[in-house]
Amino acid sequence: MSVSQAAADFPRLAYRRARARAGWGLAVLAFVLVAAPLLDILGLVAARGASAISPRLFTTVTNGISGGLLNAIVGTFVLSGGALVLGVPVGVGAGIYLAEFGSGPFGTVVRFLSDVLTGVPSIVLGYFSYITMVIGLGWQFSALAGAITLALMIVPYIARLTELSLRQLPVSLRESAYALGAPAHTVVFRIVFPIATPGVLTGVLLALAISVGETAPLIYTAGWSNYLWNGRLTHEPIGYLTYVVWSFINQPFASAHALAFAAAFLVVLVVLAINIAARLFLLGHRAV
Amino acid sequence: MRTSLFRTGLIGLTGIIPGILFAVIIFLALYSWPAIRFNGAGFLIRQMWSLGNLYANPVTIGATEVPIGAHYGILVFIVGTLATSALALLIAVPVSIGVAIFLAEGAPPRLRPLLSLIVDLLAVVPSVVYGLWGIAVLAPLVAHVIAPALGAVLGFIPFFAGGSPTGFGLLSSSLVLTLMVVPIITTTIYSALQQVLAPDKEAAYALGAMKLEMAVGVMLPAVRGSIIGAAILGLGRALGETMAVLMVSGGAINYLPTTITSPISTMASFIVSQLDSAEQDPTGMAVRSLAEIALVLFVITIVVNGIARMITRGLHVSLAGRG
Amino acid sequence: MQKEAREMLLRRTVLLGAAGGAAASALALVSRTALAANITLLETGSTLLYPLFNLWVPKYTAKNPGVRITTTSSGSGTGIAQAISGVAQIGASDAYMSDPQMKRNPDILNIPLAISAQTVNYNVPGLNKTNLKFSGPVLAGIYSGKITRWDDPAIAKLNPGVSLPTRVITPVHRTDGSGDTFIFSQYLAFSTPAWAKSVGYGTTISWPPVHGGIGAIGNPGMVEASGHTPFSIAYIGVSFHAQVAEAGLGTALLENRAGNFVLPTPKTVGAAAAAIEAKTPPDERISLIFAPGADSYPIINYEYAIVSTKQANPHVAAVLRDFLSWAVGPEGGNAPEFLDAVRFLPLPAKIAALSKQQIAKIR
Numbered sequence: 001m002s003v004s005q006a007a008a009d010f011p012r013l014a015y016r017r018a019r020a021r022a023g024w025g026l027a028v029l030a031f032v033l034v035a036a037p038l039l040d041i042l043g044l045v046a047a048r049g050a051s052a053i054s055p056r057l058f059t060t061v062t063n064g065i066s067g068g069l070l071n072a073i074v075g076t077f078v079l080s081g082g083a084l085v086l087g088v089p090v091g092v093g094a095g096i097y098l099a100e101f102g103s104g105p106f107g108t109v110v111r112f113l114s115d116v117l118t119g120v121p122s123i124v125l126g127y128f129s130y131i132t133m134v135i136g137l138g139w140q141f142s143a144l145a146g147a148i149t150l151a152l153m154i155v156p157y158i159a160r161l162t163e164l165s166l167r168q169l170p171v172s173l174r175e176s177a178y179a180l181g182a183p184a185h186t187v188v189f190r191i192v193f194p195i196a197t198p199g200v201l202t203g204v205l206l207a208l209a210i211s212v213g214e215t216a217p218l219i220y221t222a223g224w225s226n227y228l229w230n231g232r233l234t235h236e237p238i239g240y241l242t243y244v245v246w247s248f249i250n251q252p253f254a255s256a257h258a259l260a261f262a263a264a265f266l267v268v269l270v271v272l273a274i275n276i277a278a279r280l281f282l283l284g285h286r287a288v
Numbered sequence: 289m290r291t292s293l294f295r296t297g298l299i300g301l302t303g304i305i306p307g308i309l310f311a312v313i314i315f316l317a318l319y320s321w322p323a324i325r326f327n328g329a330g331f332l333i334r335q336m337w338s339l340g341n342l343y344a345n346p347v348t349i350g351a352t353e354v355p356i357g358a359h360y361g362i363l364v365f366i367v368g369t370l371a372t373s374a375l376a377l378l379i380a381v382p383v384s385i386g387v388a389i390f391l392a393e394g395a396p397p398r399l400r401p402l403l404s405l406i407v408d409l410l411a412v413v414p415s416v417v418y419g420l421w422g423i424a425v426l427a428p429l430v431a432h433v434i435a436p437a438l439g440a441v442l443g444f445i446p447f448f449a450g451g452s453p454t455g456f457g458l459l460s461s462s463l464v465l466t467l468m469v470v471p472i473i474t475t476t477i478y479s480a481l482q483q484v485l486a487p488d489k490e491a492a493y494a495l496g497a498m499k500l501e502m503a504v505g506v507m508l509p510a511v512r513g514s515i516i517g518a519a520i521l522g523l524g525r526a527l528g529e530t531m532a533v534l535m536v537s538g539g540a541i542n543y544l545p546t547t548i549t550s551p552i553s554t555m556a557s558f559i560v561s562q563l564d565s566a567e568q569d570p571t572g573m574a575v576r577s578l579a580e581i582a583l584v585l586f587v588i589t590i591v592v593n594g595i596a597r598m599i600t601r602g603l604h605v606s607l608a609g610r611g
Numbered sequence: 612m613q614k615e616a617r618e619m620l621l622r623r624t625v626l627l628g629a630a631g632g633a634a635a636s637a638l639a640l641v642s643r644t645a646l647a648a649n650i651t652l653l654e655t656g657s658t659l660l661y662p663l664f665n666l667w668v669p670k671y672t673a674k675n676p677g678v679r680i681t682t683t684s685s686g687s688g689t690g691i692a693q694a695i696s697g698v699a700q701i702g703a704s705d706a707y708m709s710d711p712q713m714k715r716n717p718d719i720l721n722i723p724l725a726i727s728a729q730t731v732n733y734n735v736p737g738l739n740k741t742n743l744k745f746s747g748p749v750l751a752g753i754y755s756g757k758i759t760r761w762d763d764p765a766i767a768k769l770n771p772g773v774s775l776p777t778r779v780i781t782p783v784h785r786t787d788g789s790g791d792t793f794i795f796s797q798y799l800a801f802s803t804p805a806w807a808k809s810v811g812y813g814t815t816i817s818w819p820p821v822h823g824g825i826g827a828i829g830n831p832g833m834v835e836a837s838g839h840t841p842f843s844i845a846y847i848g849v850s851f852h853a854q855v856a857e858a859g860l861g862t863a864l865l866e867n868r869a870g871n872f873v874l875p876t877p878k879t880v881g882a883a884a885a886a887i888e889a890k891t892p893p894d895e896r897i898s899l900i901f902a903p904g905a906d907s908y909p910i911i912n913y914e915y916a917i918v919s920t921k922q923a924n925p926h927v928a929a930v931l932r933d934f935l936s937w938a939v940g941p942e943g944g945n946a947p948e949f950l951d952a953v954r955f956l957p958l959p960a961k962i963a964a965l966s967k968q969q970i971a972k973i974r
Contacts, residue, residue, distance in 0.1 A: 020500040027394055030386030034470050035406050041413055041421045064665040064682075093301030101295060106302075112593060113306045118524030119589035120312060121556035123563065124582040128312050131319070140698060141653070152308055157472075157521065159305060164476055164517050168483040185294040199479040206411050206475060213414035216530050216560055223653070223698075224683040226668070237653065237681060246416045246531070247684035250829045251662045252850045252953065264417045271412040275405065338817030343709040357811070419828070423835045431839070453781050454840045456825045539786030539826020541818050551825050553786075561828075564686030565788035565815035570711040 042268065049261030057262060062226045062239065065248070065256040069263055071228050075143075075239040076212060076270060078229055079222060082147030083211045087154045088204060094155070095162025095200070096188055100174075102163070111163070117156040125152050126217025134221060141223025141237035149221045150214065154207035161206060165199025166192055201278055209271050215242040241267045313586060320579035326352045327360050327577065332584065334361020336542050339565060339574045346571045353571045360577040362584065367544055368552035369588065371458055372533065373526040375548075376465035381519050383466070384473035385508070391474075392481035393503045404478060411471035419535030422464045427536055430463070431455030435549045452549030456538035459548050464532045469522035476518035480511035516600045520593060527589055533557045555585045650930045655683035656690015656703030658829065659727060659790055659848050660914050664703065666949045667938060678930055687790050687814060694917040695719060700931055702917035705790020706814055707896035718920045720969045721896050723913035724938055725945060726884055726956040728849040728875040729794055731863040731910075734837050735761060735776065739861035742874065744769040746866035747802025747901070747909070753844060754782050754799065755806065756821035761842060769866075779823055781843035783836050786826030788814040794900055794912045795846040801901040802866075802909070834858050846910075849875055850953040867909045868901050875908045880956050883907035888959050895965055913962075914955070920972045928973050935973075939966045 060068035094114070098107050126149055133145040169192055177187045193200070223237030224247075230236055241263045248260035317324075324331075326349070340358030347356050391404050435452040438459075442448035452459075484507045492502040508515070538551025539561065545552050553561075559578050566574035654664055661684040668680045685693075687704040694702030695716050707721045731745060749765050752758035758765055762775040785792045796812035810816055818824070827836040830851045837845040838858030847855055855862065864872035873879045883902040891897050901909045916935060922928040938944030945957040958966065 016498060016501070020498045023500045023504070024390075024394055027386040027390035030383045031390045031395075031403070033383060034387055034410065034467070034474075035403075037421070037426075037467055038406060038410050038413070040425060041417060042409075044421060044424070045417060064667075064669040065662065067669075090301050090304045093298050094305055097295075097298035097302040101298070102302075106299075110302055110305055112590075112597070113309045115520050115524055115593050116586065116589045117305065117309050117312075118521060119527040119585070119593075121528040121530050121559060121582065121585065123530050123556065123560045124316070124585075125312065127563070127579075128315055132315065134698065135696060152312075155305060155308065156524075159302075160517065160521055161476060164514050165479055165483075168480045168511070168514060170485065183294075188294075199483075202408075202475055202479050205408065206472065209408070209412040209471075210525075213412060215414065215416055219683075219685055223655070223681075225681045227651075227679055227681065237683075242414045242416060245414055247658070247661065249416070249420065250658050250684060250831055251665070252830075252852075252854060253662065256662070256665075264414060267414050267417075268409065268412050272405075272409065275408060279401065336817065339813060339815060341811050342711075342813050345711050359817075423827075423832060423839075427836075428839045453779070453823055453842070454825050454836060456827070456836065534786065535828045535832060537786075537826075539784075539828075541820075541826070543820035561786045561826075562788065562815055564688035565813060567688040567692040568706075568709070568712065568814065570709065570715055 045261050045264045045268070049258060049263075049265045052255070052258035052262035053265070057266075061228055062244070065251060065253050066259070069241065069244060069259070069266065071225060071239040072241045072244050072263060073266065073270070074229055075222070075225070076241045076267070078143055078238060079146045079150060079218070079240055080208060080212050082143065083150035083154055084204070084208060086147060086151035087158060087207065090151075091155045091158025091207070092162050092200060092204075094159040095166065095203075096193070098159065098163040099166035100184070100188060100192070111160070114156040114159050118160075122153055122214055122217040123220075125149055126220040129217070130220040139234040141221065142232070142234040143222060143229065143236070143238045144233040146218050146222030146238065146240075149217045150211040153214065153217070154211050157207040157210065158203055161203025162200045165196045165203065168199065169195055205271075205275055205278060208274065212267055212271050213242060215246045218243065241270075313583070316579050316583045316586070320576050320583055322352060323360070323573060323576035323580045324583075326350070326354065326573065327580065331360060331362060331580065332366065333363050334359070335363050335544065336361050337364070339562070339569060342565075342568050342570070342574075352573070354573045355569060355571060358573060360580075362555065362558075362581055364540060364542065364544055365553050365555045365558045365581065366584070366588070368458075368537070368540065369527060369554040369556070369585070371545060371552060372461045372465055372537075372554055373523060375458065375462035376469055376526045377519060377523055379462065380466045380469045380473055380522060381515075384470050384477060384518070385515065387470070387474045388477035388481055389500075389503050389508070391478050392507070393499055404475075407471050407474050407478075409471075410467055411475075415468070415529065415532040416535075418464050418468060418532035422460055422532060422536035426463060427455030427460050429455070430457075430460045430549065434459065438548065446547070448548055450547045450549065452547075454538065455549070456536055457540075457549045457551045458537075458545055460536040461533045461552060461554070464536055465526045465529060468529060468532065469526050472525060473515075473518040473522045476514055476521070477511060480514035481507050484510045516596075520596055523592065523596065524589065527585065527592070528556050529554075530556045530560045534560055555581050555588075649677055649679070650926055651679040651681065652701060652927070652930060652934065653681050653683070653699040654701040654703060655685045655693050655699040656701075656917070657687045657705050657790055657914065658684045659705050659850065660703040660724070662850060663725065663914075663949060663953050663955065666952060667944050670949075671934060671937060671944075675933070678934070680934065686788055687793075688788050691917050694919060697919065697923070700918065700922065700927060701935075704915045704917050705912060706793040707898075707913070707915055708917065713896070720918050720920060720972060721894060722916045722918060722935060722939075722966050722969050723895050723958055723962055724916050724935075724966070725914050725950060725958060726880065726899070726911055727914050728880050728908060728911040728954075728956075729791055729846055730849055730852070730855065730875055731795075731844065731846050731865060732837060732855055732860040733844040733863060734841055734858075734860050736841055738773065738775075739859055741773060742862055742864045743773065744864045744866070744872045747799055751799040751803040751806040753780055754784065754821065754824075755810070755819040756824070759822070776842070778842040781840050782821055782824040783833055783840070783843050783845040784818055784824070784826050785828070785833065787828050790814060790912070791830065791846060791848050792816060794910050797898055797900040798865075798910045801898075802868075830854075834860070850955070852954055865909050867907050868903050869905045869907070871905055873906065873908050875911075877956060879906050879908035880911050883909070883911050884956065884959055884962075888961055891962055891965060893965060893968070895962070895969065918973060920974060922973060925974070931973050932970050935970045936967055939963045939970075
């Protein structure tokens with residue numbers, strides 16, 4: 001349909017305009033339906049946690065039902081950081097393979113199994129780690145068991161999201177590089193990866209968000225500690241924010257509830273901070 | 289030589305994923321083997337689940353020691369899992385596409401980073417917080433507004449009739465799952481939409497397409513693969529989610545849902561809710577049966593993924609044929 | 612599985628402990644002074660006991676700076692399992708271990724720490740200020756779907772003169788494994804033979820399908836679900852009294868074994884505890900549910916510490932003994948300053964003495 005034809009055909013144009021307006025209306029409505037619950041949740045969390053937010057939260061450890069959350073904040077960074085250190089190389093590596101060389105049967109099978117792995121309930125991975133690492137290897141509740149469990153959870157997400165973002169790039173880009181005689185690793189790291197970085201980063205951040213928000217698998221692997229992490233990877237339980245959210249809400253004290261919501265607020269804040277930092281880093285990188 | 293080293297390295301990293309999966313499957317299979325033998329195929333089609341009397345001396349049935357009255361059937365949880373995930377995806381996929389198009393083409397460019405951050409944040413909210421919000425806000429909303437409205441409009445279909453006194457159940461669980469799945473699907477589609485090449489878009493405009501017509505007619509088909517991949521990822525999250533669903537599902541046991549607001553239980557949430565008591569079973573059969581549920585969930589995930597792939601392959605072919 | 616794991620764990624910890632022990636005994640004698648050495652205890656289990664441990668630990672560790680105690684809320688079953696496997700030193704449980712479990716794990720102690728109770732609450736607009744009366748058989752009827760409306764003759768008979776609405780009852784139960792389900796279902800089982808035969812009791816039970824009935828998570832989940840749902844009924848741990856009041860729920864008068872209807876007060880809970888006191892065996896595994904006596908409140912229980920007699924090393928054992936002895940003492944953990952906040956009652960003197968005898972076995 002050409003412009004002149006449309007202009008001549010007024011009722012048809014009016015119909016198309018109405019259709020477009022309705023379409024945008026639906027798109028905006030979809031966004032509102034998604035954004036409204038989030039704002040409501042954040043409002044709820046902020047309102048109920050506000051009374052517990054104070055500098056002490058960041059300077060002292062949990063003491064019974066009061067005190068601060070320093071141990072949990074540090075623990076969340078350690079566990080999520082550990083999960084990323086373990087999970088990103090594997091996930092991104094697998095994602096690159098699937099996108100660049102994964103058209104054969106091996107790639108198809110891995111892609112399929114990776115999607116199956118995302119459907120494994122986190123508690124099953126937690127119990128798996130509990131039996132194999134906490135008890136089997138005798139690590140007891142520990143940062144390592146917790147971080148590995150989280151890594152198991154996030155690897156398939158990182159792999160598939162990396163793959164999807166690499167695949168989105170036009171084939172011509174790769175073909176021209178290969179035509180110039182560039183080896184595969186050069187094509188991947190110099191050509192494809194830099195362009196796909198925002199997408200890959202989005203995937204990693206999404207996986208991080210998922211790992212920071214988990215409770216169930218960590219109760220069986222990281223345990224929980226009221227004290228600051230002492231740096232031991234095994235034989236020492238470690239705290240984390242979502243534990244506070246889950247178990248402090250189940251106590252009959254108002255101070256515990258405030259602390260629980262403050263912890264929930266912090267979880268969101270921590271990931272938000274990482275998100276924004278990563279985006280700024282990316283912007284800076286692009287400018288250069 | 290370096291090329292092959294590079295590829296070998298990638299294959300090594302990639303191989304870790306099936307490695308993890310097989311380790312977990314073998315662990316579950318070995319661990320649940322006594323339960324598989326004891327429960328037989330009826331495990332999948334029985335509606336009743338009972339840990340039995342954990343405080344009396346166990347009895348020996350066949351060669352297996354189990355608590356008196358122990359009876360493991362998971363049909364209710366299979367149905368709950370499939371129903372919540374299907375309903376959640378049914379809502380989440382169109383919503384995500386709408387949001388992604390809005391973000392990519394509709395929203396003012398300067399606002400886009402902020403708006404897409406809002407969507408990302410949905411993934412950050414801990415699942416327990418979704419549960420708390422579900423209990424405090426969503427369930428009452430379903431009970432007093434959404435369920436009555438659905439009943440008034442679609443009440444002639446029995447599935448939508450009946451209302452819900454509590455709001456805890458299938459619909460609330462699916463809505464919570466929808467919120468948890470939307471960021472995964474939206475983010476993936478949105479970042480794919482951003483990669484659509486300008487010449488393709490310009491070609492559509494040159495033909496006189498409006499912005500939305502261009503987005504729907506050119507951009508969406510271009511990112512079809514990403515939409516499908518994202519939906520499958522979202523499906524995985526929905527099938528495996530535990531805490532949030534547990535808190536708003538109404539924890540149905542021993543009966544099947546009859547309406548969209550009936551209480552349900554999903555397999556993942558049921559495992560969490562029973563694990564603590566199961567650990568008190570001196571024969572260990574309860575925990576092993578829970579491991580068997582996890583194994584069945586694996587099989588279901590594999591089957592559902594397979595079906596999703598078959599459908600989408602058909603879609604690819606038909607779209608290609610049309611194009 | 613658990614036993615093997617535990618042995619493996621023991622072997623490892625014994626090695627570690629031997630090394631640590633040698634170092635520690637070079638510094639101090641194994642006695643009260645050993646508490647000054649750095650010892651970490653892990654407590655995990657019951658969500659109902661968790662708040663009390665959270666009140667205890669800061670006070671106790673302030674007095675014993677060398678001791679660190681981590682408290683974890685994971686569920687009674689998990690507490691028992693992890694005390695058996697040796698991952699945790701103290702497993703907190705609302706329920707005592709069963710006979711078959713004891714047979715497999717003879718080294719495990721069930722040590723009562725305090726007494727808790729449970730209320731049955733309802734949300735019937737207009738009647739929440741009246742204390743409606745319920746009996747075990749009526750509650751069993753409601754939770755098995757035989758009594759479906761508030762004006763059912765069985766409820767009306769217990770509450771003469773009250774105008775009950777013709778509304779469908781929504782029974783709310785716990786979905787997660789819970790000591791509250793254990794003691795509630797035990798009350799139904801002990802008072803209603805039909806319930807004992809068809810459903811029985813446990814921390815999780817196979818709830819009969821009741822149209823409109825729902826499951827909720829945790830005591831706060833029970834309060835919220837019941838508070839948002841008119842014409843519902845729920846059972847809630849007495850620690851959550853303030854939340855129940857805030858939600859405006861009614862509290863039921865429950866029929867005891869003597870046929871009287873009672874509320875949980877220090878007097879009625881104490882009467883029930885006193886009635887069972889003499890019957891409590893040395894291993895202290897006994898139910899306090901549906902106790903005899905005119906004033907006895909029917910749903911109370913001992914809250915237990917599940918502890919292995921065989922600890923990794925003598926220092927850990929010494930700290931455990933000291934902490935638990937302090938916890939059950941009327942000047943220590945059983946003082947009103949701790950128990951009042953969670954509305955628990957102290958152990959009777961004779962029971963505290965039995966607990967101390969058991970604590971002395973920890974080595």
